[in-house]
Amino acid sequence: MLLRHTPKEISERKALAINPAKTCQPIGAMYAALGIHGCLPHSHGSQGCCAYYRSTLTRHYKEPISASTSSFTEGASVFGGQANLMQALNNIFTVYDPEVVAVHTTCLSETIGEDLPQIRKKAMIEGKIPEGKYVLTASTPSYAGSHVTGFSTMVKSMAMAAEPTGKKNGKVNLIPGWVEPADMEELKRITGLLGVKTIMFPDTSGVLNGPLSGEYRMFPEGGVTMAELLSTGDSIGTLALGEWCSAAAAR
Ligand code: SF4
Structure with a gap:
């Protein structure tokens, strides 16, 4: 028996089979x-x-x-x-x-x-x-x-990891979701232009898009510091981008 699929079924099958962007x-x-x-x-x-x-x-x-x-x-x-x-x-x-x-x-x-x-x-x-x-x-x-x-x-x-002290730090926590280091850099540039002080975590800019210096550094200059992470409990609010950040933001 010859099975025939509709164009919609064929496109759904292709979408399922071709290189799903999912890893561990x-x-x-x-x-x-x-x-x-x-x-x-x-x-x-x-x-x-x-x-x-x-x-x-x-x-x-x-x-x-x-x-x-x-x-x-x-x-x-x-x-x-x-x-x-x-x-x-x-x-x-x-x-x-x-x-x-x-x-x-x-x-x-x-x-x-x-x-x-x-x-x-x-x-x-x-x-x-x-x-x-x-x-x-x-x-x-x-x-x-x-x-x-x-x-x-x-x-x-x-x-x-936040350790609230009860004294507000005047900053906004910014959780960028899974975006590339260059996107994180851009988010910091935009919030800087808006005059909003942020603690962005994580922040892979300056870590995974660093310049070719010819020098190996095990811990590059970029990244949110532990001191900043501890003070996120004193921030005036949290902005989480992307639905998968909601669990972190709910904290
Ligand atoms: S955690 Fe290890 S065993 Fe599990 S999927 Fe990833 S690489 Fe494979």
């Missing part, structure tokens, strides 16, 4: 984390996952992407990766000295039920996180959502 959650979490000044993204999972995000972002932005991993092996997959993450945090702060480490999970660590907030608490109690340094966490299982969900979840984690 941690890529979005890593992109968002790179928008914090002095942040080292950390992938709590196997090395292969981390290598995939790093190479994908490096190819796209033509910038060297630094990131660390909990390097799960068979042992961590069975008995849990807490020891790996504790060791990783110790090594990262000792060797690379970032301001903040933004940890996201992967399919594997989510499947075995890793509890990042609990591990962070333990790391704080055991002194693995030095005074004045921060660890953000985001749950990003890749069998749900997409890179955009991962981005949004990491942005929510940034919003959760």
Whole structure:
């Protein structure tokens, strides 16, 4: 029997089959984390996952992407990766000295039920996180959502870091959604012209669209600072662009 499809059905099938712009959650979490000044993204999972995000972002932005991993092996997959993450945090702060480490999970660590907030608490109690340094966490299982969900979840984690003092800072929080570094630069230019003081997070401008200086800097000059993120609780309002930012803005 000859099956015939209407032009509408054919176009719907093509739209489904051709190169869907959807990839795994941690890529979005890593992109968002790179928008914090002095942040080292950390992938709590196997090395292969981390290598995939790093190479994908490096190819796209033509910038060297630094990131660390909990390097799960068979042992961590069975008995849990807490020891790996504790060791990783110790090594990262000792060797690379970032301001903040933004940890996201992967399919594997989510499947075995890793509890990042609990591990962070333990790391704080055991002194693995030095005074004045921060660890953000985001749950990003890749069998749900997409890179955009991962981005949004990491942005929510940034919003959760706010420490309100009760004294307003006269600024507006600006959550740009997943846009390119050049778009973030343009948003800052427009708000500057309007005379509105903003704290934009994340801010990958100056991080992933930097000039060719010939010099490698592990932590480029751009990005929202941790001090700014802490003060977002004192802002006079929040403007979130794009529906996927609503979770962060709702905080
Ligand atoms: S295993 Fe999951 S988290 Fe890792 S690269 Fe694949 S989809 Fe992404």
